[in-house]
Amino acid sequence: MVERHQKQIRLHGFNNLTKTLSFNIYDICYARSPAHREEYLAYIDEEYNADRLTKILTDVADIIGANILNVARQDYDPQGASVTILVSEEPVLSEEKISASTSARPGPYPEDVVAHLDKSHLTVHTYPESHPDNGISTFRADIDVSTCGRISPLKALNYLIHSLESDIVIMDYRVRGFTRDVKGKKHFIDHKINSIQNFLSPETKRNYSMLDVNVYQENIFHTKMMLKEFELDNYLFGLGKNDYFEKDLKQIEMQLRKEMKEIFYGRNTGSL
Structure with missing residues (x-):
């Protein structure tokens, strides 16, 4: 069992631990006709274009405490977008700021984020997809937040989940490398964590079913989330509930x- 960190570590040199959060969200809807599917894809392109995704990642940089060095963004034809932001850790972080970043508690909501800051790199790629036969359309966004230093990208979880209004969320968090204290002892993690769920808000936990698969000895943490309840009218694109028979609904x-x-469990379940 890897020894857990102590509260304050006096380091030799700088903290070179790499902490990476891979965050996948899925948005699902029903678009019956080809025209409705085209409208859905146009909506996704408008809602998740490179400009909005850049704003989201810029807010993430602020939440985790990072200075933005460079932004590269691109919208694709016929659909999709990518954004990459290079960041660096602030030269001096107070102990209060570090503690707020790494403690196992939820981060802020989207409306609470008001400024910009810094870290290593942040990326997002989008993948719109439509089924030609059964009317189901699925949008996926892959976000990676990788930091080198004392702060953790887990603080951005609450903001990302509520910004992207996700039906399914799949998250991986891992810590790599090591840092040394002044006595030469290696430390392979510098903050307490036993589940990604510790960093989620109570509201999020109420709204989603969750499943953990963690490998504590390797500092690997995996959490999947699926929305418990939804209002069907919000998932019908092009038509509303009043346009369908009850049996169709x-x-x-x-x-x-x-x-x-099927997305949550990662396997096909067969026909209805």
Whole structure:
């Protein structure tokens, strides 16, 4: 068992631990006709274009305490976008700021973020997709937040989940490398963690079913989340509930839940 960190470590040189959060979100909807699917993809392109994604990542940089060095962004034809931000750790961080960054408690909501700051790199890539037969359309965004130093990207979780209004969230957090204290002893992690869930807000925990797969000895933490309840009208693109028969609405809801479960469990479940 890897020895857990002590509260304050006097380091020899700088902290070169690399902490990486890989964060995948899925947004699912029902778009029955080809025209509705085109409208959905146009909506995704507008809602998740490079400009908005850059704003989200800039806010993430602020939350984790990072200075932005460079921004590269690109919208794609026919759809999709990518953003990469290079960041560096601030030269001096107070103990109070470090403690707030690495403690196992939820980070801020989107409306609480008001400024900009710094770290190593942040990336986002989007993947819109539509099924030609059953009306299900799925949008995926992959976000990586990788930091080198004393602060943790886990503080950005609450903000990302609420900014992207996710149906499914799949998260991986891992710590790599080591740093030495003044006595030469190696430290392979510098903050307490036994689950990514510790960094999620109570509201998020109420709204999602969650599953953990953690390898504590290797500092690898994995959490999957699936939305418990949803309002069907918010998932119908191009038409509303009043435009369908009741039996059709039940079938559509079954299709949406099946899609969510297959993504959550990572396997096909067969026909309805």
